[in-house]
Amino acid sequence: MTPDEQMHAAAAPAVAPRLVLASASPRRRDLLAQIGVRPDAVRPAEIDETPRRGELPRQLAERLCRAKAAAVAGLEPGAFVLAADTVVACGRRILPKAETVDEAADCLALLSGRRHRVTTGLCLVAPDGRQVCRLVTSIVTFKRLDAAERSGYLAGGEWQGKAGGYAIQGRGALFVADLGGSYSNVVGLPLFETGALLRGLGFPLWP
């Protein structure tokens, strides 16, 4: 071993810590891979994501990311557990994760020609039980959508399972006239803040 290699070996933990991604979203897995982080397991949390009466978008994102992280941390002692929840809101109004074409059409009608906010709550639980949470908000401005854009987008189906009924990483990009803040946040996992959270609790980003 060269002196450089010896120093590196001394600094690195003997066994790489286990990381569990508490999410069913393939986008989140891809975004994590972009920053060189590969979870050892993907374990979606089964929780009720219905907003409470009067709950604000940021409150919802925080409550749900904490609940997802806690649910999976209980099943994965000794691991880092990362969870996220993305909420799209127009003012105080929280848009659904579109499951039907009618829901997606309602979302597009509301977003057309307006600004809205996309907030992702991030929660990381460390093997020793420490827990940190961060909220990241981006501002998205949609162009005014004409009838052909709406029907074409609805026919394509990429809105399915997406908060607010669109995907900025897909053809939804055709509607985004302006974006303030993090792009990866809109897709579902703000990468700068995710890296900071992992580093802050001691997960090695450059093993």
Ligand SMILES: Cc1cn([C@H]2C[C@H](O)[C@@H](COP(=O)(O)OP(=O)(O)OP(=O)(O)O)O2)c(=O)[nH]c1=O
């Ligand atoms: C606005 C927007 C949302 N989305 C997605 C990200 C999330 O997957 C989804 C919001 O729902 P979430 O509840 O945050 O995530 P999920 O149900 O897909 O997965 P899990 O709860 O298991 O973590 O919307 C996009 O992919 N692109 C976009 O432009």
